[in-house]
Amino acid sequence: MKEKILVFDTTLRDGEQSPGAALNVQEKVEIARQLEKLGVDVIEAGFPASSPLQFEAVQRVGSESSAIVAALARAVQSDITAAWKALSLAQKPRIHTFIGTSDIHIAGKFGSDRYGVTLKEKRQTILKMAVDAVSFAKTFTPDIEFSAEDAGRTDQGYLAEIIEAVIGAGATTVNIPDTTGYTWPSEFGKKIADLHNCVQNIGDAIISVHCHNDLGLAVANTLSAIEHGARQVECSMNGIGERAGNASLEEIVMALKVRSDLHNFYTGIVTEELYNTSRMVSTFTGIIIQPNKAIIGDNAFSHESGIHQDGMLKNRHTYEVMTPESVGVPQTNIVLGRHSGKHGLQSRLHALGYDLQDTELETVYKRFVDIADKKKEVYDDDLRVLMGDERSKPRNAYELDYLHINSGTASIPTATVRIRHNAQVFEESATGDGPVDACFRAIERALGLESLVNSYSVRSTTAGRQALGEALVRIRDNNSFFNGRGISTDIIEASAKAYLQALGMRQHHFENNTPETIDSEV
Numbered sequence: 001m002k003e004k005i006l007v008f009d010t011t012l013r014d015g016e017q018s019p020g021a022a023l024n025v026q027e028k029v030e031i032a033r034q035l036e037k038l039g040v041d042v043i044e045a046g047f048p049a050s051s052p053l054q055f056e057a058v059q060r061v062g063s064e065s066s067a068i069v070a071a072l073a074r075a076v077q078s079d080i081t082a083a084w085k086a087l088s089l090a091q092k093p094r095i096h097t098f099i100g101t102s103d104i105h106i107a108g109k110f111g112s113d114r115y116g117v118t119l120k121e122k123r124q125t126i127l128k129m130a131v132d133a134v135s136f137a138k139t140f141t142p143d144i145e146f147s148a149e150d151a152g153r154t155d156q157g158y159l160a161e162i163i164e165a166v167i168g169a170g171a172t173t174v175n176i177p178d179t180t181g182y183t184w185p186s187e188f189g190k191k192i193a194d195l196h197n198c199v200q201n202i203g204d205a206i207i208s209v210h211c212h213n214d215l216g217l218a219v220a221n222t223l224s225a226i227e228h229g230a231r232q233v234e235c236s237m238n239g240i241g242e243r244a245g246n247a248s249l250e251e252i253v254m255a256l257k258v259r260s261d262l263h264n265f266y267t268g269i270v271t272e273e274l275y276n277t278s279r280m281v282s283t284f285t286g287i288i289i290q291p292n293k294a295i296i297g298d299n300a301f302s303h304e305s306g307i308h309q310d311g312m313l314k315n316r317h318t319y320e321v322m323t324p325e326s327v328g329v330p331q332t333n334i335v336l337g338r339h340s341g342k343h344g345l346q347s348r349l350h351a352l353g354y355d356l357q358d359t360e361l362e363t364v365y366k367r368f369v370d371i372a373d374k375k376k377e378v379y380d381d382d383l384r385v386l387m388g389d390e391r392s393k394p395r396n397a398y399e400l401d402y403l404h405i406n407s408g409t410a411s412i413p414t415a416t417v418r419i420r421h422n423a424q425v426f427e428e429s430a431t432g433d434g435p436v437d438a439c440f441r442a443i444e445r446a447l448g449l450e451s452l453v454n455s456y457s458v459r460s461t462t463a464g465r466q467a468l469g470e471a472l473v474r475i476r477d478n479n480s481f482f483n484g485r486g487i488s489t490d491i492i493e494a495s496a497k498a499y500l501q502a503l504g505m506r507q508h509h510f511e512n513n514t515p516e517t518i519d520s521e522v
C-alpha cells in the first residue's frame with residue numbers, strides 16, 4: 001500500500017518572507033488558485049496578526065480555496081483570534097500556532113524573568129504556553145497545527161515532552177521545523193524517528209517537517225524525515241523563504257516521483273503544473289530563478305556538449321531522469337501577435353494559469369495589443385510579465401504620463417517626466433549620471449520625494465532585439481522594503497514605471513499605516 005505525503009505549501013507565508021518578495025493580496029489570490037491546480041493539500045496563506053494586508057490575504061484565499069487554508073499565529077491568544085477571524089470564510093480552516101523551543105530561542109526571546117528565572121522554569125512556561133495556545137485554538141476549529149520553532153536545535157527530551165503535551169491538548173499536526181537549516185539528513189531523520197518511537201500519543205497526529213536551506217540540505221533533510229515517519233512536508237515553490245529559503249516543493253515532489261522505486265510514498269501534486277506555478281511565483285515575487293535550478297530552471301533540460309546532445313538524440317534517457325513534459329515545461333513556443341483576438345489571448349493566459357474576468361480581460365487585452373504593436377511576436381514569458389505587472393499595481397498608483405530622455409556619448413543625460421496621481425499632475429526635469437539616474441531624479445523632484453534605491457535590475461523577458469524589458473526596483477525605508485516592477489519595450493520607461501510603483505507602494509504603506517513587523521518576543 002502506498003502512503004500519501006501531504007504537501008503543505010508555505011510560498012505565501014514563509015516564501016513571502018524572502019527579502020523583498022512582498023506580494024499584494026491579488027497576487028496571493030492568483031498564486032493560491034494556481035497552487036490548488038497544482039494539487040497542494042494545505043496552503044499557508046499568511047500571518048494575520050502581523051499586518052492588515054496579511055489578514056486580508058488570508059481572508060481572500062480562505063474564501064476561495066477548497067484546499068485546507070492555514071493561518072500562522074504565535075502562541076498567544078490575540079494572534080490566534082486574529083488567525084481565526086481571517087479564516088472565518090475558509091471551507092477547511094487550519095490554525096497554525098508556534099513557539100520557539102530551543103534553548104537559544106528560549107534565552108533570546110523569553111529572557112525576561114516573567115517567563116521564569118532558570119532555563120528549567122522557562123521551559124515549563126513555554127510548554128504551558130504551547131498547550132494553552134493549542135487548547136485555545138481548538139475552541140475555534142478542530143484542525144490545529146503546532147510548530148516547535150527551531151526544533152532542529154531543541155533538546156530531544158524536551159521536544160518529545162512538548163509534542164506529547166500539545167497532542168494531548170488537541171494538535172492534529174505537529175510540525176518539526178529545522179528553522180535555521182542546521183541539521184544533517186541522518187541526524188534530522190533520527191530526530192523524527194525518535195519522536196515517532198517515543199511520544200506515546202504520536203499516532204493521534206501527523207508529523208510534519210519544515211526545513212530551511214541554510215546549508216543547502218533542506219530537501220535532503222525533508223526526504224530523510226519522510227523515511228523516518230513524517231507524513232506532511234512544508235515547502236515553497238522555487239524554494240523561496242527566509243534567508244536561504246525553504247525546502248523546494250518541486251524538488252521534493254519530483255524526487256519522490258522519479259525515485260518511486262526506492263519507497264512507497266506518493267503526493268497528490270499534478271507535476272505538469274509545476275512549471276506554470278514556478279513562473280507565476282517568480283513573476284509576482286520578482287525573484288528570478290537561477291538557470292541551473294533543479295526541475296524548473298531554464299537549463300534543467302538543456303544539453304550543451306556535443307556528446308550529451310548526441311546521446312540525447314539516440315535515447316533521451318541517456319542524460320535525462322525525467323521528461324520536461326512531466327513538469328510542464330512547454331515543448332513548443334506558441335506565439336501571439338497583433339492579430340490574435342481576445343479569445344486567443346484568454347485561452348493562452350488560461351494555459352499559463354491566469355483566469356481573467358471579462359473586465360480584466362478587456363484591460364489586459366488593450367495592453368497586449370499595445371505590446372504586440374511594438375514587438376510583433378508576443379511569447380508566453382511576455383504574457384507572464386504582463387500579468388505580473390498588471391497584478392502588482394498598487395492602489396493610488398503614480399502614473400507615468402510622459403517621459404522624455406536626452407542621452408548620448410557627448411551630452412549630459414537629462415530626463416523630463418510628467419506624472420499623474422489622484423487627478424494631480426506633476427512635471428519636472430533633472431540631469432543625472434545616466435538616463436536612468438536622470439529619470440529617477442526627475443521623478444523625485446516632481447513628487448517631492450526621495451528614497452534609497454536598494455536594488456535595481458533590468459532583464460529582457462524573451463530573446464531578440466524587440467524583447468520586452470522588465471525593470472525591478474527595490475527601495476528601502478528604515479527596515480521596510482518596497483518593490484516596483486515596470487515593463488516596456490523601452491527599458492528606461494520600464495525603469496521609470498518600476499520606480500514609480502515602488503514609491504506608490506511605500507506611499508500606500510504609510511497611508512494605511514500597515515505595520516510590517518511585529519514584536520519579536522513570543
Ligand code: KIV
Pocket residue numbers: 014098147148149150175177178179180210212
Ligand atoms: O522556520 C520556522 O520555524 C517557521 C515556523 C513558524 C513554522 O517558519
Ligand code: ZN
Pocket residue numbers: 014177179210212242
Ligand atoms: Zn520557516
